[in-house]
Amino acid sequence: MYIALDAMGGDYAPESNVKGAILFAKETNISVYLVGNKEVLKPLLEKEGGKNLPIEIVHAEEVIEMHEPPSNAVRKKRKSSMYIAAKLVREGKAQAFVSAGNTGAAMAVSKFIVGSAPGIERPGIAVAFPTKKGKPTVLIDVGANVDCRPRHLVYFAVMGHTYVKEILKSSDNPKVGILSIGEEEGKGNELVKETYPLLKMSNLNFVGNAEGRDIFTGDFDVIVCDGFVGNVVLKTSESLGSIIVDMIKQEVKKSMISKIGAALMLPAIKRFKKKADFAEYGGAPLLGTKASCIITHGRADARAIKNALKVATEFVETNFNEKLYENIEKLLPEPLLEV
Amino acid sequence: MYIALDAMGGDYAPESNVKGAILFAKETNISVYLVGNKEVLKPLLEKEGGKNLPIEIVHAEEVIEMHEPPSNAVRKKRKSSMYIAAKLVREGKAQAFVSAGNTGAAMAVSKFIVGSAPGIERPGIAVAFPTKKGKPTVLIDVGANVDCRPRHLVYFAVMGHTYVKEILKSSDNPKVGILSIGEEEGKGNELVKETYPLLKMSNLNFVGNAEGRDIFTGDFDVIVCDGFVGNVVLKTSESLGSIIVDMIKQEVKKSMISKIGAALMLPAIKRFKKKADFAEYGGAPLLGTKASCIITHGRADARAIKNALKVATEFVETNFNEKLYENIEKLLPEPLLEV
Numbered sequence: 001m002y003i004a005l006d007a008m009g010g011d012y013a014p015e016s017n018v019k020g021a022i023l024f025a026k027e028t029n030i031s032v033y034l035v036g037n038k039e040v041l042k043p044l045l046e047k048e049g050g051k052n053l054p055i056e057i058v059h060a061e062e063v064i065e066m067h068e069p070p071s072n073a074v075r076k077k078r079k080s081s082m083y084i085a086a087k088l089v090r091e092g093k094a095q096a097f098v099s100a101g102n103t104g105a106a107m108a109v110s111k112f113i114v115g116s117a118p119g120i121e122r123p124g125i126a127v128a129f130p131t132k133k134g135k136p137t138v139l140i141d142v143g144a145n146v147d148c149r150p151r152h153l154v155y156f157a158v159m160g161h162t163y164v165k166e167i168l169k170s171s172d173n174p175k176v177g178i179l180s181i182g183e184e185e186g187k188g189n190e191l192v193k194e195t196y197p198l199l200k201m202s203n204l205n206f207v208g209n210a211e212g213r214d215i216f217t218g219d220f221d222v223i224v225c226d227g228f229v230g231n232v233v234l235k236t237s238e239s240l241g242s243i244i245v246d247m248i249k250q251e252v253k254k255s256m257i258s259k260i261g262a263a264l265m266l267p268a269i270k271r272f273k274k275k276a277d278f279a280e281y282g283g284a285p286l287l288g289t290k291a292s293c294i295i296t297h298g299r300a301d302a303r304a305i306k307n308a309l310k311v312a313t314e315f316v317e318t319n320f321n322e323k324l325y326e327n328i329e330k331l332l333p334e335p336l337l338e339v
Numbered sequence: 340m341y342i343a344l345d346a347m348g349g350d351y352a353p354e355s356n357v358k359g360a361i362l363f364a365k366e367t368n369i370s371v372y373l374v375g376n377k378e379v380l381k382p383l384l385e386k387e388g389g390k391n392l393p394i395e396i397v398h399a400e401e402v403i404e405m406h407e408p409p410s411n412a413v414r415k416k417r418k419s420s421m422y423i424a425a426k427l428v429r430e431g432k433a434q435a436f437v438s439a440g441n442t443g444a445a446m447a448v449s450k451f452i453v454g455s456a457p458g459i460e461r462p463g464i465a466v467a468f469p470t471k472k473g474k475p476t477v478l479i480d481v482g483a484n485v486d487c488r489p490r491h492l493v494y495f496a497v498m499g500h501t502y503v504k505e506i507l508k509s510s511d512n513p514k515v516g517i518l519s520i521g522e523e524e525g526k527g528n529e530l531v532k533e534t535y536p537l538l539k540m541s542n543l544n545f546v547g548n549a550e551g552r553d554i555f556t557g558d559f560d561v562i563v564c565d566g567f568v569g570n571v572v573l574k575t576s577e578s579l580g581s582i583i584v585d586m587i588k589q590e591v592k593k594s595m596i597s598k599i600g601a602a603l604m605l606p607a608i609k610r611f612k613k614k615a616d617f618a619e620y621g622g623a624p625l626l627g628t629k630a631s632c633i634i635t636h637g638r639a640d641a642r643a644i645k646n647a648l649k650v651a652t653e654f655v656e657t658n659f660n661e662k663l664y665e666n667i668e669k670l671l672p673e674p675l676l677e678v
Contacts, residue, residue, distance in 0.1 A: 069523070104521070130586075131582075132582055132585065132586075143520055146520070146527065146529075147528045147529050179571060180567075181482055181485070181566075181567055181570040181571065182443070184408070188485065188567070189485035189486045189565075189567045190485075190486050192567075211571075211574050212570070212572065212573065212574030212575035212576075212578065213574045213575065213577065213578035215575060215578075216579060216582045217578075227520075228519075228527070228528045228531075228568070229568055229571055231551070232518060232520065232550075232551040232564075232568055232571075232572060233551065233575050235520075235550050235551030235552045236551035236552065236554060236572050236575060237551075237575060237579055238551075239552030239554075239555055239556075240555060240576055240580070241579070241583060243470075243471055243555040243556075244583055246471060247469075247471070248608065251607040251610045252604060252607045254607065254610075255606065257603050257606075258603060258604050258607040260600075260603055261599070261600040261601065261602065261603025261604035261605075261607075262604055262607075263600065264596050264597060264599055264603070265591060265597050265600035265601055265604060267594065267596075267597065268587065268590040268591045268593065268594065268597040268600075268601075269587065269590070271590045271593075
């Protein structure tokens with residue numbers, strides 16, 4: 001097995017990416033293609049002690065920057081680390097692809113270079129949110145698709161179900177909800193109202209509407225939504241966490257006693273941060289692509305990169321797509337099986 | 340001037356509502372219609388020392404419960420405190436309406452009993468979010484409308500502009516953004532792509548796309564969105580705040596030193612909570628109705644009720660709707676003025 005890692009993508013690339021690959025290779029002895037500028041990567045790999053590990057550098061001249069238009073990854077920069085990493089997967093040389101780079105670009109190469117899995121119209125990005133109950137809630141889609149049709153959301157539900165059951169292993173019969181603005185059936189927008197009966201007819205463990213607040217309670221294992229809504233929710237949640245911490249810090253600074261209190265609380269805050277850290281969960285997989293594509297946060301450090309590589313491995317080892325195909329046949333509502 | 344207060348709606352009704360009305364009447368000497376069961380309200384008002392204040396009880400037999408279908412407020416329970424409070428406004432006996440009850444029901448009576456302002460197709464609910472910069476960012480719509488058309492979002496922008504300028508007074512030339520999933524023009528779903536050029540053509544201070552994270556930075560004064568998306572964002576944000584606090588508490592409990600630290604930090608945490616508290620801002624106004632309707636949080640305490648009554652007063656005193664009509668004429672893009 002080979003995992004292709006975009007070594008140049010991410011805020012701390014290539015250092016974190018190289019370190020992450022080393023941690024991963026040491027722990028698992030699984031091979032990594034480190035894709036990027038070999039003049040930078042070779043000395044770095046040696047310096048970090050990765051010389052005798054199963055890590056192979058694949059040269060790529062270009063880099064997709066964080067704020068470039070995603071289409072560049074497919075059209076203009078065909079010598080980028082991201083493009084070449086995805087191509088290794090398409091050619092069967094690697095079984096999965098990991099990137100901490102420009103999310104839109106990573107989605108574009110996943111979709112156009114790796115390609116969708118047979119029968120899948122729209123791959124979706126899943127993010128596992130930490131919850132009160134400890135076990136994660138998977139929100140899908142968080143940005144790969146906007147203006148979804150009802151059938152796309154049903155497929156997201158099957159993908160989320162498979163992800164929870166086979167990879168996160170947090171439930172055997174995942175509770176699936178649809179993100180809406182009221183608890184009762186019939187509440188929501190057109191998309192929700194049309195999707196609801198399809199989910200109800202399916203063989204999924206569909207439990208109804210979920211509201212914004214339900215993302216963090218742990219009452220649902222999977223919540224499906226249109227990628228526009230999911231992306232707004234993801235970005236709002238990420239920033240709100242850091243803003244709450246900032247606002248508390250500002251208040252703490254105003255008195256000496258608070259400062260002492262904050263210092264004493266530091267270990268607890270650190271434990272909290274670790275729990276709430278999306279990086280712990282190893283990035284966001286794009287589900288429904290021909291081979292596994294894991295997109296990690298731009299701020300991914302070595303540990304997050306290692307976790308993402310491990311998740312990619314799990315996708316390969318559990319034969320995720322085979323499980324997904326089985327579930328599509330088994331769980332989809334009748335109307336979606338008619339051609 | 341009279342403000343009609345639904346005395347029976349809200350988690351702490353009628354106690355908090357009566358206390359809030361008393362605080363308000365003492366501070367402003369403005370008259371309040373306290374609408375609800377007089378057998379409950381009369382002794383309560385006397386007990387709380389509200390006897391010689393300009394507070395008048397208007398009897399209403401029924402109460403809309405928090406989880407009832409909103410349509411009940413208009414169809415089935417026409418003797419509810421909410422319905423009768425709204426009717427006082429329609430009949431011109433009160434100039435504004437305040438409720439802490441069932442949000443959906445409050446929207447329904449605002450829309451059907453009070454009615455839309457001339458020229459307004461869809462009133463929108465505005466919520467002022469606390470931000471890093473201290474001044475609020477108004478998100479509109481947070482749930483009054485789903486499946487909006489581009490013109491509705493443009494009207495929300497004009498309503499939000501007027502709210503920021505005339506009521507919150509946090510900017511003279513409010514920066515308006517549209518909630519999307521990328522910073523650049525052209526990013527987003529169909530609705531965003533169609534609305535963007537209209538906002539650009541308008542005379543509003545339109546600064547482009549806002550992302551989920553921009554809600555809390557203070558870089559925007561107004562962010563417009565479809566009510567489905569806005570409601571999900573609002574509920575996600577509200578619950579995430581409390582879940583972060585819960586998760587930190589859990590971690591703090593694990594060590595004595597953290598517990599001492601937390602105790603020392605308490606005043607700072609309280610100051611933070613006050614800053615982040617939506618109640619401080621006096622509830623969420625439904626903008627674009629014939630008279631002002633202020634919907635406060637179901638958990639509104641006496642202070643929040645008082646603040647909501649004060650905001651309602653400001654809407655009346657600044658002649659909000661006249662300002663709104665002027666702004667619609669002045670700010671709307673040409674294509675929306677053609678009939």
